[in-house]
Each structure stands twice: as C-alpha cells, then as structure tokens.
C-alpha cells in the first residue's frame with residue numbers, strides 16, 4: 138500500500154473528517170483494496186454489522202414530456218411531439234393499487250419537466266396517492282420543483298409548502314448526476330446548476346422534506362469533478378441535514394450522442410468506500426443493485442454500503458438489472474450473509490418490527 142493513503146484511512150476510521158484533497162488522493166489511488174476494506178470497517182462501526190436494510194416502492198413516471206434535453210436521456214419526448222404521455226389520475230391510481238398489491242408501500246413520483254402541466258395536476262396526484270391510499274410519496278427532482286415554482290411565479294418555499302400540504306413526504310436527489318459546472322455543460326446545460334440543485338434540496342430540508350442524494354458517474358468526469366460533487370453534497374448536509382442517504386450510480390448507455398465508459402468493478406467499489414469515508418454526515422450508503430447488477434451489488438455491501446436501495450417495481454429511465462420482488466431482495470441480502478431489515482423510504486424501521494411477544 139502506498140504510504141499516502143494509510144494515514145487518510147486511519148483518520149477516517151478514527152471518526153475524523155477527511156478533506157477534499159484527501160478524498161482526491163483516495164480516488165486517484167489504484168490501491169483500491171485497502172480503501173474498500175476501510176469503507177467496510179467504517180460501515181461496521183456505524184451500523185449493525187449483521188443487518189442490511191431495504192425498502193420497496195413503485196416509481197410512477199407521470200409524464201415523459203420534457204424540455205430539458207439531457208444528453209444521456211432516452212426517456213423524454215419533445216413537448217410538441219404526439220408520442221409522449223401524461224398519466225391521468227385514474228392511471229396513477231391503478232399503478233398505485235398494483236404496487237400495493239405487489240407489496241410496495243411507498244410511491245415515488247417523478248417525470249420530465251413538462252411546462253404544460255398546471256400546479257393542480259401535482260397537488261391532485263399527491264392528494265390521491267397520499268390521501269386516498271395513505272401511502273408515503275417521494276416525489277419530484279429539484280429541476281421539476283424549480284421549474285414549477287418559476288412557471289407558477291411563486292417562491293420555492295411557498296410551492297414546497299403547497300406540495301407538502303397536498304401529501305409530498307420526501308424528495309429524491311434526482312438529477313444531480315455530477316454537480317460541477319464543467320460536467321453540467323456536458324450532460325445537461327439546460328438543467329439547473331449544481332448551486333441551484335443544492336439550494337432546492339436545502340429548501341426542502343428546511344421545510345421538513347428529507348430525501349436522498351447521489352452521484353451518477355462513468356462518463357468523462359475527472360476525479361476532481363467527483364471530489365467537488367461530494368464536497369457540495371457534504372457542505373449542503375452540514376447546512377440543512379436532510380440527506381438520509383447517498384447512492385453511487387453508474388450511467389447506463391441510452392443515447393448515441395452520449396458515450397458511457399466501462400466502469401470497472403473495483404472503481405465502483407472504491408467510490409462506494411470513499412463515499413462512506415468522506416460523507417461523514419450522511420448515515421446511509423446505498424448500493425444501486427438496479428444499475429450495477431447483483432454480483433457487484435453484493436460486493437458493495439463489503440465496501441461501505443449498508444442498504445440495497447430497494448425493490449423498484451417500475452423505472453423507465455434505467456434498464457432494470459435489479460431485484461424485482463420482495464422475496465428476491467430478502468434472498469439477495471441473506472445470500473450476502475446479512476439479515477434483511479425492511480425500512481421505509483425515510484429509514485424508519487418500527488413499522489416493520491415484529492410485534493413483541
């Protein structure tokens with residue numbers, strides 16, 4: 138092992154904060170094995186060593202009309218095309234009922250940025266799912282929220298208060314990809330800036346709408362981009378504290394105009410470990426079994442992750458390689474050597490504890 142990384146790993150394992158420069162040294166090191174081991178050791182210090190958590194939800198992509206034009210996205214349709222869709226309330230109800238019947242108990246509502254939809258569409262959908270079905274709703278990425286606030290000509294906190302009142306329970310950190318200005322120009326110049334992404338998530342946190350955070354890598358990002366992204370997330374968490382988890386994802390090939398590179402398994406595991414060591418203020422690191430597949434997903438449970446993200450019953454943006462049933466999730470965790478522990482989207486466990494004898 139190079140003698141530059143051991144002191145950094147020891148510092149993190151002693152519970153001290155490592156600097157962005159130290160994270161860069163780890164992310165640049167080919168000596169990935171001790172980094173991964175340290176990530177797992179830190180996870181064992183912070184979480185019950187015997188258990189791995191999971192949840193089950195359905196993603197409802199309410200519309201695929203979008204005017205943002207991310208270079209990697211094959212999901213969207215142009216606003217004026219006649220090929221796209223907007224789900225009716227009846228269709229959202231049917232998808233919710235189907236999800237509940239399959240064992241999911243949370244709904245994740247997300248879509249393209251569709252300027253034709255009025256605020257009432259969002260509030261009606263939220264009232265339906267959270268009211269009629271009494272289901273927790275996680276919904277709307279920062280770009281959807283910011284664009285809706287601008288369209289409705291209202292301050293973001295007011296919009297968030299209206300959505301929360303209608304039933305919004307938490308927010309995904311979707312659309313972060315890589316938050317540096319350089320990468321946003323490449324990936325999605327029409328999306329919100331990294332600064333705006335952090336601002337929207339912070340406003341959600343302040344209003345009692347927690348959520349997740351993530352990184353999507355595997356294109357032309359540099360180690361500097363990754364470290365800057367992690368630092369933006371950690372700094373935002375210091376300010377508003379609403380990120381319940383962090384999820385490293387890898388870009389999936391979707392469009393011809395966007396080239397993904399092959400992310401080697403050890404590179405993914407090294408980033409999981411560095412996320413665990415650097416993000417000392419985010420409790421949970423999730424494995425993206427959906428994106429990485431089961432073999433690498435299992436190894437990530439020994440690199441710093443303590444949760445398998447979830448069973449996602451529908452996800453249109455990614456091609457699924459994930460776990461499709463509750464039984465498959467439980468089996469996956471058991472075969473990795475852990476006890477499965479079901480949670481809610483907001484990391485509450487009490488609902489699923491066995492009743493006391």
Ligand code: SF4
Pocket residue numbers: 203204205206207210211212213248249250280325
């Ligand atoms: S990733 Fe989301 S915001 Fe970007 S083009 Fe696709 S649907 Fe629109």
